[in-house]
Each structure stands twice: as C-alpha cells, then as structure tokens.
Amino acid sequence: MIFFSRLSPKAAGRRRRRTDGRRLMLLGGLYLVLLAVVAVLIATFIRPLDITVPAARSAASGVTVLTVESRGQSFRFDMRALEALPQRTYRVTTPWYLRPVTFQGPLLRDVLAAAGAGSGTRIEAVAVNDYAATIPFEHAQAYDVIIALRMDGKPMSPRDKGPLFVVYPYDRLPPEVRELSFGLSVWQLDGLRVR
Structure with missing residues (x-):
C-alpha cells in the first residue's frame, strides 16, 4: 500500500508563503538587474548636446582666482598673474577692522585693461x-580702486576676506563716495563682469 502524505491546511499555507517570498x-532581483542594464545603455548611447562656450583667454597657468567677463569673452587670472601687475599699497581705516590696515594689490583699471575690458559703464563684482x-x-x-591680494603684507585667507578684496582708498574719498564705497567693497571676490 502506498501512503500519500497530505499537508495540513496550516502547513500548506506556510509553504505557499515561503514560496511567495522567494518569488518576490x-x-x-531581476527588476534591479534590468534597471542596471537600462542605466548602462543610457550612459553608453546618450551623449550631451554640443554646447558652444565663448573661448576663454587666460593669464592663468595655476589655479584661477579671478575671471573677468566683457563683451562675451572671459579672461582668467591666477595669483601669479595678478602679482605681476603694478601694485599699489593703501593704509586705510575701515568699518571691518578696529585699527588701520594696509592693503596691497593691482589697480582695478589695470586688471580690466589686462583682460581687454578697458571700457564700460558698470562693473559687477x-x-x-x-x-x-x-x-x-x-x-x-x-x-x-585696487584688487587687494595682501593685508598687512600677508596673503588673505577666505576667513580674512580673501584671497581677493575690492578696496577703495577710503580715507582719501569724498564723504558721500566713502559711505557708498563700503557697500561696493566685495571680499572673497572671484569674478568681474563689465557691462
């Protein structure tokens, strides 16, 4: 006589649940593999659009610290290129420091001229x-106006408003311009847009 084992209804339910979990x-897993394959295919066959960017001229062979944009062109300076320009030094009183401070750097107009941006109506710093x-x-x-590279003879860190800081000769300005100049003195400068 052959005996057939029959599962009780509880055992059959447990077995079905285990099988359903394995199927899920x-x-x-198959779904994740399919997503990975689709992602690889997309990355392989889709290329970014060709976008034309105006050519950038450069005096920078090192890390760019300042970009000057004018008439659809951009010019990049590294610290060495800015230091190669004639330097000015001002000892000034400012609202940011408790004592007079000495700033050194090239004139803003010399930086603009070196970048080929010698004319305009306004400069967005x-x-x-x-x-x-x-x-x-x-x-x-x-x-x-100068682009200060040094404060009290030392390069300025970002914590000290550096590495570049727009500085006016505050103590020699007419009173109405002096007050205005404080708001125009951009520190941690990294771009000039001439309009």
Missing part, C-alpha cells in the same frame, strides 16, 4: 558666495 525576492555689487566704471578711473 527573485522578481525584485561677484563674490564666491554669489554676493554682487555694481561698481560704476568711472570709480575704477577716478578713485584708484
């Missing part, structure tokens, strides 16, 4: 954090 895991101030172009000519 198998389907989930942009900081690393995207803060921007609009400097009237004539300020670069009339007030000997």
Whole structure:
C-alpha cells in the first residue's frame, strides 16, 4: 500500500508563503538587474548636446582666482598673474577692522585693461558666495580702486576676506563716495563682469 502524505491546511499555507517570498525576492532581483542594464545603455548611447562656450583667454597657468567677463569673452587670472601687475599699497581705516590696515594689490583699471575690458559703464563684482555689487566704471578711473591680494603684507585667507578684496582708498574719498564705497567693497571676490 502506498501512503500519500497530505499537508495540513496550516502547513500548506506556510509553504505557499515561503514560496511567495522567494518569488518576490527573485522578481525584485531581476527588476534591479534590468534597471542596471537600462542605466548602462543610457550612459553608453546618450551623449550631451554640443554646447558652444565663448573661448576663454587666460593669464592663468595655476589655479584661477579671478575671471573677468566683457563683451562675451572671459579672461582668467591666477595669483601669479595678478602679482605681476603694478601694485599699489593703501593704509586705510575701515568699518571691518578696529585699527588701520594696509592693503596691497593691482589697480582695478589695470586688471580690466589686462583682460581687454578697458571700457564700460558698470562693473559687477561677484563674490564666491554669489554676493554682487555694481561698481560704476568711472570709480575704477577716478578713485584708484585696487584688487587687494595682501593685508598687512600677508596673503588673505577666505576667513580674512580673501584671497581677493575690492578696496577703495577710503580715507582719501569724498564723504558721500566713502559711505557708498563700503557697500561696493566685495571680499572673497572671484569674478568681474563689465557691462
């Protein structure tokens, strides 16, 4: 006589549940493999659109610290290129420091001329954090504004408003321009846009 074992209804339910769990895991694994294959195919066959970017001229052979944009062109400076320009030094009092401070750097107008941006109506000075101030172009000519590279003879760290800082000769300015100049003195400068 042959005996057939029959599962009780409880055992059959448990067996079905275990099988259903295995099927779900198998389907989930197949789904992940399919997604990976699709991602690889997309990455392989889809190429980014060709985008034309205006050519950038450069005086920078090292790390770019300042980009000047004018008339659809951009010019990049590294620290060495800025240091190669004639330097000015001002000892000034400012609202940011408790004592007079000495700043050194090239004139803003010399930086603009070196970048081929010798004319315009305004200069948008942009900081690393995207803060921007609009400097009237004539300020670069009339007030000997500098791009400070050093403070008290030392390079400025980002913590000390560096590495670049727009500095006016504050103590020699007419009172109405002096007050305005504090708001135009962009520190952590990394871009100039001439309009």
